[in-house]
Structure formats: C-alpha cells, structure tokens
Amino acid sequence: MQKLDGNIEAFKVCETDGRYAVLWKRKDGNYGPEFVASETWHQIRQSKEKVNWSKLVWFSQGIPRYAFITWLAIRDRLSTGRRTSSWGQPQSCIFCMEPDETRDHIYFACPYTFMVWLKVTGNLFGLEPDPDWDITMTRLRTGSYDRLTFILLRLVFQVSVYLIWRERNERKHNTSYKSVDQLAKVINKTVRNRITSLKYACNPRLRSLMIRWFEAHDTTT
Structure with a gap:
C-alpha cells in the first residue's frame, strides 16, 4: 500500500x-x-465550506480567465492602490484621481466605472444598478431572476470586472485611454461573442439568451 x-x-x-x-x-x-x-x-485537497458567492464566479457559461480575476476581486486580492501602499507604492484611482484606490471604489463607486456599469447592465437588474460593491453583490446573489437573466448578469459582471481592471492597468503602464462608451462597447462585444460561442441557438435552455441580452439594452422602449 x-x-x-x-x-x-x-x-x-x-x-x-x-x-x-x-x-x-x-x-x-x-x-x-x-x-x-x-x-x-x-x-x-483541503475541503472548505462552500461560499455564498461561488455561483457568481464558477458557472458553465463563464470565461475562465475572467472568472479568476473576479475571484480575486471578490476576495479583495487585486493589487489596488490601498494594497500596494503597504509595499511603499501608494496609488490613487487612475480613472478619477480618488486618493484611496480600493476594490470597492473601482467597482463601482468611481464615476467612470459606474457609468460603464450602467451602460452594460441595461435593465438586467430590473432596477438601476447601485455603485456600492456590497449592494451589488447582494443583488447578484439574492435577486429573483429568470435563468437567462441570471446567466447574463453573472457574465456581464465577470467581463466588466476583468476589462475594467485591464483598462486600469493599461492606463497605468501605457498611454491608451478608452472613453466610457468605448469600454462599454468592448464589454458588450465580449459578452455577445461569449453567447455566440455557447452555440445558444442549438441549446433549448439557452436559445433566447442573445434575445434577452438585446432586450436588456434596447433604448427605444
């Protein structure tokens, strides 16, 4: 043995x-x-009790590398200005110059990121999104959503967390800057590409996924 x-x-x-x-x-x-x-x-492996936010990170329609960054964000392990200040590298919010760059500020108390968040969520929440991180997490975890809406909310949340963090790092290290509209379009396109990759039209449970996404962002009604 x-x-x-x-x-x-x-x-x-x-x-x-x-x-x-x-x-x-x-x-x-x-x-x-x-x-x-x-x-x-x-x-x-070391087994631990299942956390109440696990379904926001790990679900079959998600994108693995985006899920990883979302996992870091939920655990508040991203290298924000507040965290790097303990390493002797203080940093303000690169979007709005708020002196204390925290996870909660980036998602979505910062005026820039909140405007992006408003544009990409559309009416998926059923009411206007809140800039407070804890309120957003609570709504994602406990809201009463139909299956397609819940998939889209988690997906757009992951994509937004990832691409906002990438935009933050690109601004920090490069000279490229996306406007609110430009970043929102990138997030929108990424979500639609992911929906397409799921072959939603061939899956009875996902057949109306793209329709629901467009409905949530229809500004004519």
Whole structure:
C-alpha cells in the first residue's frame, strides 16, 4: 500500500483469483480498479465550506480567465492602490484621481466605472444598478431572476470586472485611454461573442439568451 503526501492511501494491491490487482481508493473509503483524477483530487485537497458567492464566479457559461480575476476581486486580492501602499507604492484611482484606490471604489463607486456599469447592465437588474460593491453583490446573489437573466448578469459582471481592471492597468503602464462608451462597447462585444460561442441557438435552455441580452439594452422602449 502506498500513500499520497504521507497521509492519503492511494491504492492497495489485493489478490483476486490468484492474480494481483491494483485498486485505487475512492473518496467514500472504498477501492476501485480504475484511477479517477477527480476522486484523488477530492482526497488530497483541503475541503472548505462552500461560499455564498461561488455561483457568481464558477458557472458553465463563464470565461475562465475572467472568472479568476473576479475571484480575486471578490476576495479583495487585486493589487489596488490601498494594497500596494503597504509595499511603499501608494496609488490613487487612475480613472478619477480618488486618493484611496480600493476594490470597492473601482467597482463601482468611481464615476467612470459606474457609468460603464450602467451602460452594460441595461435593465438586467430590473432596477438601476447601485455603485456600492456590497449592494451589488447582494443583488447578484439574492435577486429573483429568470435563468437567462441570471446567466447574463453573472457574465456581464465577470467581463466588466476583468476589462475594467485591464483598462486600469493599461492606463497605468501605457498611454491608451478608452472613453466610457468605448469600454462599454468592448464589454458588450465580449459578452455577445461569449453567447455566440455557447452555440445558444442549438441549446433549448439557452436559445433566447442573445434575445434577452438585446432586450436588456434596447433604448427605444
């Protein structure tokens, strides 16, 4: 019998019908003849209680690299001015020059980012978005939305968090600046490209996803 990391029994050798066979341990304590990566992963990882915002980050229609930045933002681990000040690198908000650049300021208390957020959410919330981070998170987690609207809200949230952070870094290191309208168009296009990549028209559960997105941004009604 061997162990993983000194404490997880990975497999054991047993004799069946005069032949030796390797059996791999499952998470329920039993053993099976095949190695299953997910079963082994659940044994070696440190399990913690599921957080109430997990569905805002990890969902099948999301974009992995955008989800990662969103995860960092929710955990307040982005290298904002407040965090870098402890490293001797204080920094004000590059969008509006607010002296204390925090996660909550960037999303979406800053006038620039809030105007972007207003444009890209449309009427998905059912009411006007709030610039307060905690209120936004609460509405995303606890609001009563139909399935398509909930998918779009999470998707536009992830895309906005990622692209606003990228715009912030581009302004910091380069000379390129996007206006509110320009950044909103990039976010809108990214969301539509993601919807298209899901082959929504062929999926009965997603068939009206693009229609719902356009409805949310129809300014003629």
